[in-house]
Amino acid sequence: MFESVTSVALESALDGLALRQRAIANNIANVNTPGYQAERVSFEDTLAQSVRTGDGHATATTARSMEPTRLDGSNVNMDTETLSNIDTVLRYQFATQAASGTLNGIRTALRSN
């Protein structure tokens, strides 16, 4: 019950989103650091694939952005980072609500008499 595809997939999603949140914080922290290359966290594709096969486990991978750099050598794009930051917060809230929904289902099943 606790190891259902839904719970495991939600856990993987929350882990991936938390990792992305940290990567974005690091990117914005280094917006004025010469030579810094932005980090990109991806897990959605592997998670979707994993859910299709009935597993739900997915590990997030981190890569460096290959975007063209600015004159100071940093390639942090403030607009995309800010948008991605807000997007990640909303996705995280969505995933926590879904996780609560799953847990509430279990709670209801335990209470019924």
Add this chain to the structure above:
Amino acid sequence: MPLDAIGIAGTALTVHRKWLDAVADNLSNINTATATTDDAFRARYVLAQAGGEDTGVYVAGTELGDAAGRVVHEPSHPLADENGNVRYPDIDYSEQMGSLIMAQRGYQANAAVVDRAKETYQAALQIGRN
């Protein structure tokens, strides 16, 4: 050890505040005259460096501007030498004002990251609540 989002944004707030301090110091001394026998006031430039593996950013050191500055003919100045010259720092006012805005915007952007990280943690605290 990797920091969390709030910790990472915190390191950046420190770096940008130090940058603001350096720019403020440079601007406030832009008209500080010295005798030609002494060094001119040297502008301070903060060097930012990325910490490895999600540890934010830190100040790697500071670089000092030109000690020679520019020699100005001001015979009435109390520090003027026998030729009537004093030394002023060679600080580019526009460059400093540009840096001031960049440091301020960088500080604001990272303060916003703290807010959004807080929202994420608050969502995590709601897991399993009825």
